Amino acid sequence: MSHDQKKEEDPRKVNNQYPLDSNCYKILDEIGKGVSAIVYKAICLPIDSSVVAIKAIDLEKLKEDFDNVRREAKTMTLLSHPNILPAHCSFTVNTRLWVVMPFMSGGSLQSIISSSYPDGLSEYCIATVLKETLSALSYLHGQGHLHRDIKAGNILIDSNGSVKLADFGVSASIYESNLPYGSSSSSFSSSMMLTDVAGTPYWMAPEVIHSHTGYSLKADIWSFGITALELAHGRPPLSHLPPSKSLIMKITKRFRFSDYEKTKDTKNKKFSKSFKDMVGLCLDQDPSKRPSAEKLLKHSFFKNSKGPDFLVKTLLQGLPTVEKRFKEMKTQMPLSLNKTEEEDDDESVSENPKQRRISGWNFNEEGFKLDPVFPSDHKQVTFGGETIIKDKGKESDGSSNSSSPEQVLPETDQISVQESGSDSQGSNAGGGHYETDQISVQESRSENQGGNASGGQSVISGGSGAGAGAGGVVWKDNEMVLKTLKFLKDSVDDQRHLVSHMINLVRVEDTANLSREEQLMKEIDNLKVELENEKKKNSELQLELEILKLQLSDE
Numbered sequence: 394m395s396h397d398q399k400k401e402e403d404p405r406k407v408n409n410q411y412p413l414d415s416n417c418y419k420i421l422d423e424i425g426k427g428v429s430a431i432v433y434k435a436i437c438l439p440i441d442s443s444v445v446a447i448k449a450i451d452l453e454k455l456k457e458d459f460d461n462v463r464r465e466a467k468t469m470t471l472l473s474h475p476n477i478l479p480a481h482c483s484f485t486v487n488t489r490l491w492v493v494m495p496f497m498s499g500g501s502l503q504s505i506i507s508s509s510y511p512d513g514l515s516e517y518c519i520a521t522v523l524k525e526t527l528s529a530l531s532y533l534h535g536q537g538h539l540h541r542d543i544k545a546g547n548i549l550i551d552s553n554g555s556v557k558l559a560d561f562g563v564s565a566s567i568y569e570s571n572l573p574y575g576s577s578s579s580s581f582s583s584s585m586m587l588t589d590v591a592g593t594p595y596w597m598a599p600e601v602i603h604s605h606t607g608y609s610l611k612a613d614i615w616s617f618g619i620t621a622l623e624l625a626h627g628r629p630p631l632s633h634l635p636p637s638k639s640l641i642m643k644i645t646k647r648f649r650f651s652d653y654e655k656t657k658d659t660k661n662k663k664f665s666k667s668f669k670d671m672v673g674l675c676l677d678q679d680p681s682k683r684p685s686a687e688k689l690l691k692h693s694f695f696k697n698s699k700g701p702d703f704l705v706k707t708l709l710q711g712l713p714t715v716e717k718r719f720k721e722m723k724t725q726m727p728l729s730l731n732k733t734e735e736e737d738d739d740e741s742v743s744e745n746p747k748q749r750r751i752s753g754w755n756f757n758e759e760g761f762k763l764d765p766v767f768p769s770d771h772k773q774v775t776f777g778g779e780t781i782i783k784d785k786g787k788e789s790d791g792s793s794n795s796s797s798p799e800q801v802l803p804e805t806d807q808i809s810v811q812e813s814g815s816d817s818q819g820s821n822a823g824g825g826h827y828e829t830d831q832i833s834v835q836e837s838r839s840e841n842q843g844g845n846a847s848g849g850q851s852v853i854s855g856g857s858g859a860g861a862g863a864g865g866v867v868w869k870d871n872e873m874v875l876k877t878l879k880f881l882k883d884s885v886d887d888q889r890h891l892v893s894h895m896i897n898l899v900r901v902e903d904t905a906n907l908s909r910e911e912q913l914m915k916e917i918d919n920l921k922v923e924l925e926n927e928k929k930k931n932s933e934l935q936l937e938l939e940i941l942k943l944q945l946s947d948e
């Protein structure tokens with residue numbers, strides 16, 4: 394039956410255009426759930442019962458983001474590129490905005506990974522899907538649009554292996570920014586800056602988080618780099634941490650990929666030099682140094698790209714349907730799928746085994762190593778004598794000496810650290826204790842006792858518990874000591890993150906009665922103070938590290 398014949402039969406079908414009436418669609422199944430939307434598989438009855446995906450966005454949940462949603466629908470209908478998912482139409486149904494779009498039977502790369510590739514994809518797959526994504530991004534940037542939410546969850550794949558970039562919920566046009574758009578899309582210009590915070594925290598570029606400095610097209614390139622890591626490892630770096638803005642602010646500060654090519658991956662997965670180089674270019678802290686999408690397309694890594702048939706034969710082979718995957722995920726992760734925004738900040742969510750596959754990323758070694766840290770290696774963290782994160786391997790009694798050698802991070806497998814922190818004189822309460830028989834480090838801090846520039850003393854001894862007393866320094870292996878100091882510093886950072894997280898939780902209660910604007914102002918003030926403290930502490934630690942390095946070189 395031709396479309397024209399059908400048109401006569403069904404008055405709702407106009408020129409093969411998708412009708413703006415919910416009665417014309419029959420919902421078949423739920424296939425996805427985002428922060429404020431549910432995605433359904435449906436058929437459009439008047440158009441030959443063609444299969445579509447409907448993203449039903451809850452406008453009540455959004456409220457202040459309504460402009461973004463309208464922008465998504467508008468952007469999707471205006472853009473035309475083989476790697477960009479178009480929208481057939483959009484209309485409101487009660488309190489929801491329905492965006493009707495083509496059904497991509499493979500679903501998102503995120504759903505594929507979490508269902509079938511928990512440890513990540515092969516580099517050939519990554520090169521293939523990312524090259525297509527980059528083509529979409531290059532087109533988008535050429536049109537003066539930022540996507541602002543590049544991640545595996547927004548890269549969809551069809552049964553024929555075609556790859557499409559979707560979800561323009563937070564996309565923005567640089568034509569729409571307050572400032573004039575003055576130069577070509579591939580060059581970074583201060584006249585193209587946007588200033589509002591948008592996107593998904595773990596993928597956000599540092600300049601988006603520190604949005605007062607403005608950001609532009611290169612923010613998408615950062616997210617693209619994070620997406621590459623997400624595809625390679627199964628989840629984005631540091632995604633076990635709560636996505637609070639203040640936390641992410643610190644997290645992104647810890648990314649130093651400029652020397653990424655120096656990385657020597659020795660465990661779990663090996664990556665090619667060209668992959669590391671490509672990721673390293675994207676994750677440059679300085680946006681102006683990141684390549685444009687157009688330039689990145691010419692990177693040697695994308696020569697590994699294989700085309701859609703390859704994806705059909707590898708990635709999609711034997712994959713459960715998108716609806717089945719969603720059902721499975723729902724039964725496995727009821728918490729995360731039903732959680733509210735507040736619960737998002739709750740670390741207990743990451744208790745879910747799927748979400749905890751990698752509990753973090755270890756950058757300790759040489760400062761640039763990107764090794765996933767697995768949950769079983771999760772160390773116990775104590776603060777002020779109280780156990781904040783329990784050792785996964787054993788029940789902790791909260792005492793400072795309750796940790797086992799297994800708690801030592803695997804990447805620094807010959808190093809152990811014993812920390813004890815105290816603000817009051819003489820007391821030695823709190824602190825984690827990680828030790829092996831190779832080396833142990835004990836750090837004691839007492840604000841009222843004086844000591845070195847940062848008010849602390851470090852004791853490093855060869856052999857567990859043996860060797861130097863307070864104030865003495867016995868160095869056995871310079872490299873090991875440096876690694877240990879780095880680990881110590883990271884451990885302090887971790888504790889600070891946790892404290893910030895707790896402070897944030899308390900603040901949520903505190904500010905519950907304030908207006909949204911007042912809350913944001915308050916949060917900004919708090920963040921400023923927090924940032925200043927952080928800077929101060931970091932420079933103190935830096936100084937301490939430098940002093941210890943000097944002592945080391947004297948030895």
Ligand SMILES: Nc1ncnc2c1ncn2[C@@H]1O[C@H](COP(=O)(O)OP(=O)(O)OP(=O)(O)O)[C@@H](O)[C@H]1O
Binds near residue numbers: 426428431549560
């Ligand atoms: N057009 C589509 N065809 C097939 N599956 C889709 C389509 N759009 C979305 N999905 C599925 O629904 C899931 C949720 O999509 P959605 O865009 O709502 O959420 P998200 O991008 O993962 O999260 P959010 O945008 O809220 O951060 C996707 O991961 C994907 O598997």
